[in-house]
Amino acid sequence: MRKLDEVIGKLPPxxxxxxxxRAQELIAEELTLQDIRKAQKLTQQQMARSLKIGQDSISRxxxxxxxxxxxMRSYVEAMGGSLELVARFPKRAPL
Structure with missing residues (x-):
């Protein structure tokens, strides 16, 4: 059986x-809200203050x-980001 590293190592640069x-894109898609908050170096307490709710509510x-x-929009905006929603359909431009 071949190892993934061996297969990837034989691919052209x-x-x-x-x-x-693509691997990084897939990993980014799987980030949880907690992962994103931590990446922004924010605590649950800071988020709770920003959203004017309790820390226990942030945890839940x-x-x-x-x-x-x-x-979701409120949570993302409290971290300084913005949320975008895109719908994709066959034979149509994204909505």
Whole structure:
């Protein structure tokens, strides 16, 4: 059985770069709200103050797998970011 590192190591440099770039995109897509908050060097207490809710609410929010877009937008904006929603359909430009 071959190891992934061996297979990737045999790819041309341009292809390796593409594979690495796509891997980073996929990893970025899987970040949790907690991961993003920590990357922004913010604590749950700081987020709670910014959103005017309790720290326990931040903890629960970060564990949710489903939430309203308005909640997600508020959370992202409290970290200094912006939230964008794009719908993609076959044979249509993104909406």
């Amino acid at each position: 341009a292809r390796r770069q593409k594979v690495e770039a 929010l970060e564990k949710r797998s489903d939430m309203m877009l308005s909640t």
